[in-house]
Amino acid sequence: MELNNMASLFDPYDLGAIRLKNRIVMAPMTRSRARNDALAPNSATALYYAQRATAGLIISEGVLVSVEGRGWAYAPGIYNSEQVAGWRNVTNAVHAKGGVIFAQIWHVGRSSHVSLQNDLQAPVSAVETQAEGAVAYSFDENGTLAYQQQSKARALKIDEIHRITAEFVEAARNAIAAGFDGIELHAANGYLFEQFISGALNSRDDSYGGPSIANRLRFTLETVDAIAAAIGPERFGIRLSPYGRYNAMQPFADEAETWLSVAAELSKRRLAYVHISDQTTMGKNGIPQDFMQRFRHAYNGTLIVAGGYLKDNGQAAIDSGSTDLIAIGRPFISNPDLVERLRNDWPLAELDRTTIYDGGNKGYVDYPLFECAHLTAGARL
Numbered sequence: 001m002e003l004n005n006m007a008s009l010f011d012p013y014d015l016g017a018i019r020l021k022n023r024i025v026m027a028p029m030t031r032s033r034a035r036n037d038a039l040a041p042n043s044a045t046a047l048y049y050a051q052r053a054t055a056g057l058i059i060s061e062g063v064l065v066s067v068e069g070r071g072w073a074y075a076p077g078i079y080n081s082e083q084v085a086g087w088r089n090v091t092n093a094v095h096a097k098g099g100v101i102f103a104q105i106w107h108v109g110r111s112s113h114v115s116l117q118n119d120l121q122a123p124v125s126a127v128e129t130q131a132e133g134a135v136a137y138s139f140d141e142n143g144t145l146a147y148q149q150q151s152k153a154r155a156l157k158i159d160e161i162h163r164i165t166a167e168f169v170e171a172a173r174n175a176i177a178a179g180f181d182g183i184e185l186h187a188a189n190g191y192l193f194e195q196f197i198s199g200a201l202n203s204r205d206d207s208y209g210g211p212s213i214a215n216r217l218r219f220t221l222e223t224v225d226a227i228a229a230a231i232g233p234e235r236f237g238i239r240l241s242p243y244g245r246y247n248a249m250q251p252f253a254d255e256a257e258t259w260l261s262v263a264a265e266l267s268k269r270r271l272a273y274v275h276i277s278d279q280t281t282m283g284k285n286g287i288p289q290d291f292m293q294r295f296r297h298a299y300n301g302t303l304i305v306a307g308g309y310l311k312d313n314g315q316a317a318i319d320s321g322s323t324d325l326i327a328i329g330r331p332f333i334s335n336p337d338l339v340e341r342l343r344n345d346w347p348l349a350e351l352d353r354t355t356i357y358d359g360g361n362k363g364y365v366d367y368p369l370f371e372c373a374h375l376t377a378g379a380r381l
């Protein structure tokens with residue numbers, strides 16, 4: 001076993017030039033708290049992330065690159081000046097607490113609803129398509145928030161694909177201008193990039209789709225290259241979900257080969273990391289174990305894995321050499337001091353499901369630290 005594999009979850013990790021204080025990553029989680037016309041993060045967002053700054057790395061909630069990219073009500077963006085100013089407050093607050101934060105930049109593609117689009121236009125995708133049974137948190141005909149069937153999407157033209165790549169570059173530049181330590185390209189969970197990569201969905205008959213794996217990967221890799229040229233590959237990671245079924249994505253014949261090609265192509269590009277989202281805890285099948293081993297061999301950089309991890313299975317994954325860093329999602333919502341709780345084997349607070357996407361500050365910035373909760377409980381005795 002290599003020395004590297006003997007590391008503890010709580011040991012530092014050098015992500016390129018960025019030193020992470022431990023190997024626990026806060027996974028990206030949409031919280032729908034940007035409830036203003038500009039869709040900008042506010043002071044509560046700054047507090048929320050600063051409270052969680054003991055994570056080795058925070059990956060922000062998905063942040064939209066354009067109005068067209070929206071698919072979840074009140075998710076924030078990074079395409080206007082109010083948004084950039086709001087994010088500047090967030091990154092300042094996290095840095096003041098010694099944290100490191102990347103922005104996850106996002107376009108949902110077909111996974112949207114017309115009520116979230118300009119002038120009720122159809123969402124866009126690789127082809128004309130609708131994600132049967134998949135919902136978008138959006139507005140019904142009375143303007144009330146509701147989980148509604150995602151709308152039918154239209155196929156993007158080639159010049160529009162190039163336009164979206166340019167929007168991602170702009171968003172990455174805005175993120176750096178707002179003080180983020182880096183960005184994560186959201187190419188997971190059935191959103192726009194995965195819609196192009198999927199052999200089940202992308203039946204385009206031009207150079208951006210069809211049976212050819214290279215064609216299906218073209219949009220993602222062109223965007224990766226354009227972002228790397230703009231901000232540098234060393235502060236730029238990407239999230240993928242091989243075998244993902246979230247957002248009604250379907251299996252396809254050369255699925256393993258497709259994702260291993262992605263791994264090989266990304267290896268050449270020397271990004272900060274690849275982040276794999278396993279959807280077991282999102283109610284879908286997990287990634288086959290043998291495939292994860294093949295992916296690990298095919299990709300030569302830092303790997304992060306997410307999906308159902310805590311201390312023991314996270315440490316076991318690091319010990320086995322199957323990953324370098326562990327990302328944790330839901331437990332970070334209800335445990336701002338998750339790292340300390342795991343380190344000390346303190347009990348975890350339960351997640352209040354009713355305030356995940358709603359509730360203002362409740363369920364957002366009012367989960368107590370363990371020691372505070374403990375002292376308060378003690379004082380009551």
Ligand SMILES: Cc1cc2nc3c(=O)[nH]c(=O)nc-3n(C[C@H](O)[C@H](O)[C@H](O)COP(=O)(O)O)c2cc1C
Nearest residue numbers: 027028029030061062281306307308309328329330
């Ligand atoms: C409320 C919520 C919002 C999420 N939003 C995002 C998101 O914006 N971007 C993303 O890539 N994944 C998102 N995810 C998926 C998480 O990043 C993570 O992969 C998933 O929760 C599994 O990890 P866990 O079992 O540790 O929670 C979200 C998950 C939850 C629970």
